[in-house]
Amino acid sequence: MRAPVRLGAAENTLIxxxxxxxxxxxxERLGLSGLPTRRVEAYHYTDLKxxxxxxxxxxxxxxxxxxxxxxxxxxxxxxIVNGRPHIAGEVPKGVIVGIAEGAALTERDDVLVxxxxxxARETLTLTIEGDVGPVIHIDRQTTGVAAHAPSSVRLFLAxxxxxxxxxxxxxxxxxxxxxxxxFVQLGRGxxxxxxxxxxxxxxxxxxxxxxYEIGGEAKLRTLTVHAGAGLExxxxxARMGGEGAHADFxxxxxTDGGQHADITLEVxxxxxxxxxKPLYKQIARGRSKAVFQGKIVVERDAQKTDAKLMxxxxxxxxxxxxxxxxxxxxxxxxxxxxxxxxxGRLDEDWLFYLTSRGIPQREAETMLxxxxxxxxxxxxxxxxxxxxxxxxxDGWLAGK
Amino acid sequence: MTTPMLEIRDLHARxxxxxxxxxVNLIVPKGEVHAVMGRNGSGKSTLSxxxxxxxxxxxxxxxxxxxxVNLLDLEPDERAAAGLFLAxxxxxxxPGVATMTFLKAAMNAQRKxxxxxxxxxxxxxxxxxxxxxxxxxxxxxxxxxxxxxxSGGEKKRAxxxxxxxLKPKMxxxxxxxxxxxxxxxxxxxxxVNALRAPDRSMLVITHYxxxxxxxxxxxxxxxxxxxIVESGTKELALELEAKGYAEFDEAAA
Numbered sequence: 001m002r003a004p005v006r007l008g009a010a011e012n013t014l015i016x017x018x019x020x021x022x023x024x025x026x027x028e029r030l031g032l033s034g035l036p037t038r039r040v041e042a043y044h045y046t047d048l049k050x051x052x053x054x055x056x057x058x059x060x061x062x063x064x065x066x067x068x069x070x071x072x073x074x075x076x077x078x079x080i081v082n083g084r085p086h087i088a089g090e091v092p093k094g095v096i097v098g099i100a101e102g103a104a105l106t107e108r109d110d111v112l113v114x115x116x117x118x119x120a121r122e123t124l125t126l127t128i129e130g131d132v133g134p135v136i137h138i139d140r141q142t143t144g145v146a147a148h149a150p151s152s153v154r155l156f157l158a159x160x161x162x163x164x165x166x167x168x169x170x171x172x173x174x175x176x177x178x179x180x181x182x183f184v185q186l187g188r189g190x191x192x193x194x195x196x197x198x199x200x201x202x203x204x205x206x207x208x209x210x211x212y213e214i215g216g217e218a219k220l221r222t223l224t225v226h227a228g229a230g231l232e233x234x235x236x237x238a239r240m241g242g243e244g245a246h247a248d249f250x251x252x253x254x255t256d257g258g259q260h261a262d263i264t265l266e267v268x269x270x271x272x273x274x275x276x277k278p279l280y281k282q283i284a285r286g287r288s289k290a291v292f293q294g295k296i297v298v299e300r301d302a303q304k305t306d307a308k309l310m311x312x313x314x315x316x317x318x319x320x321x322x323x324x325x326x327x328x329x330x331x332x333x334x335x336x337x338x339x340x341x342x343x344g345r346l347d348e349d350w351l352f353y354l355t356s357r358g359i360p361q362r363e364a365e366t367m368l369x370x371x372x373x374x375x376x377x378x379x380x381x382x383x384x385x386x387x388x389x390x391x392x393x394d395g396w397l398a399g400k
Numbered sequence: 401m402t403t404p405m406l407e408i409r410d411l412h413a414r415x416x417x418x419x420x421x422x423x424v425n426l427i428v429p430k431g432e433v434h435a436v437m438g439r440n441g442s443g444k445s446t447l448s449x450x451x452x453x454x455x456x457x458x459x460x461x462x463x464x465x466x467x468x469v470n471l472l473d474l475e476p477d478e479r480a481a482a483g484l485f486l487a488x489x490x491x492x493x494x495p496g497v498a499t500m501t502f503l504k505a506a507m508n509a510q511r512k513x514x515x516x517x518x519x520x521x522x523x524x525x526x527x528x529x530x531x532x533x534x535x536x537x538x539x540x541x542x543x544x545x546x547x548x549x550x551s552g553g554e555k556k557r558a559x560x561x562x563x564x565x566l567k568p569k570m571x572x573x574x575x576x577x578x579x580x581x582x583x584x585x586x587x588x589x590x591x592v593n594a595l596r597a598p599d600r601s602m603l604v605i606t607h608y609x610x611x612x613x614x615x616x617x618x619x620x621x622x623x624x625x626x627x628i629v630e631s632g633t634k635e636l637a638l639e640l641e642a643k644g645y646a647e648f649d650e651a652a653a
Contacts, residue, residue, distance in 0.1 A: 174593055352452075352455070355480070356479055357477075360509060367497055371545075372496055375496065
């Protein structure tokens with residue numbers, strides 16, 4: 001028999017919120033297990049019990065909207081404020097937008113998923129058919145006084161559809177706990193570029209789970225950028241569910257003094273002849289912590305899988321911490337799978353070369369950091385989106 | 401007497417506990433090309449790094465004046481803006497930094513440091529194209545990341561391209577001939593010779609005489625055990641080639 005878990009203020013609030021929402025089973029379950037600690041493998045580097053000391057009341061309604069953190073010229077923008085989707089403006093051809101009741105994530109043994117599923121009341125739904133030109137920008141915000149705000153999005157790309165979707169997350173300057181969910185389904189031969197950027201205020205906690213169900217011959221590129229909240233955790237669960245699919249999962253943790261950012265990825269190869277190339281980079285300065293956990297599971301039937309997982313860390317201060325955990329779990333016998341992880345400082349010889357040409361030290365460092373990130377931003381084809389992402393990186397470099 | 405372009409007085413430098421430069425004295429007048437010859441490990445490359453300001457080396461004594469300016473007080477970027485240029489023996493590959501971005505940043509940083517206005521993009525493009533044509537550097541090469549995937553010859557040509565664009569007063573060429581076949585060597589030497597000018601001096605560091613057939617020096621210095629042990633005309637290089645360095649080691653001892 002395990003000793004009962006001692007519950008803290010955050011857990012008691014969550015249990016009350018679950019009970020009030022009628023999710024008694026979930027409330028009971030959380031009461032028994034508590035929030036995950038470092039003893040739970042998936043949360044080993046992000047001890048939620050320790051990091052999430054308090055949870056504010058559930059968001060009552062939409063507060064005053066914030067200016068979106070990035071503005072892409074010509075983009076079609078939708079917003080979700082405190083969990084409530086808003087649809088405005090002219091919907092581009094090939095896009096069907098709607099609002100559904102309840103949450104979009106599937107059942108999964110994860111506390112953030114369970115909380116989102118139990119507490120999100122509405123889901124913004126998008127169906128994409130054909131080739132949609134303009135960037136679709138989903139602007140998720142948590143506003144007003146400190147609130148616990150679950151939000152939910154469901155994206156469906158029909159067979160052969162093509163789209164670029166940007167999701168941004170922002171909060172007002174308060175101790176919000178935003179717990180976002182997203183379910184993304186790619187039909188056969190669909191092509192999606194999916195960029196998510198956290199620009200939440202420092203006092204907030206940004207938690208986001210995205211699930212991908214990837215059909216045969218589909219092509220997916222993701223880019224997860226953390227450059228905002230004091231506590232950030234992005235969970236990505238992807239399933240290569242049809243033969244011949246390819247996915248480039250990429251991401252970037254940018255952390256500064258006092259921040260803790262975590263990207264946790266699990267790619268499940270269920271069908272054969274699929275390839276995936278996860279590439280995650282972390283840049284930490286000040287006393288901050290950046291975490292990447294990446295796992296590739298190759299199921300027995302997923303023969304001819306080609307998977308390469310790579311993580312690269314760049315330390316810009318002595319007090320920063322970069323943690324990386326690559327994992328491969330392979331049950332098929334005819335596959336090519338690999339993983340790598342590197343971590344270091346800016347190369348002194350590179351800096352000397354640049355400064356010896358007259359480039360001042362600070363500018364040389366900035367050039368090298370931008371160079372380190374280029375591999376992630378270069379494949380983002382939409383010019384406006386690419387420039388906006390470069391702007392986020394430059395802002396971070398300038399200490400904003 | 402006019403101020404020399406480069407004046408090195410009793411320069412001592414060490415890396416960790418090992419003294420490598422043991423009292424270098426050298427004067428390069430304006431417009432002259434001097435060669436420094438010496439065997440591997442004699443400290444020639446250290447001299448070039450110390451002049452450019454590489455952090456790993458500690459200067460323990462001596463003075464270096466670039467056109468009258470005390471070089472050792474300056475950071476590497478300030479030395480470059482003051483007119484010093486080091487063509488690296490092994491140019492550094494920097495993935496993710498586009499060659500053109502780098503060239504523009506370097507040119508504008510130096511202009512800014514000297515209080516000159518930044519180059520416009522068309523002016524910059526024109527300058528690169530002009531200098532690149534002579535060195536047979538095409539636009540494909542310039543589109544790549546800095547030195548990444550360049551052949552040995554391409555890297556050395558890219559160094560000379562930078563030299564041509566930055567228009568330094570004092571060029572130090574560190575083993576510019578290493579890793580080059582004869583055609584590549586000729587191309588690089590032509591590029592260097594085209595930059596010879598009354599207001600520009602050069603220090604050509606090499607351990608083979610071969611380069612000096614193409615870049616003909618005004619003065620040849622023999623470097624051994626951390627200092628200059630003999631100086632003479634270009635014939636000294638031929639003498640070295642015939643006799644080897646051993647004779648000069650005795651002079652150093």
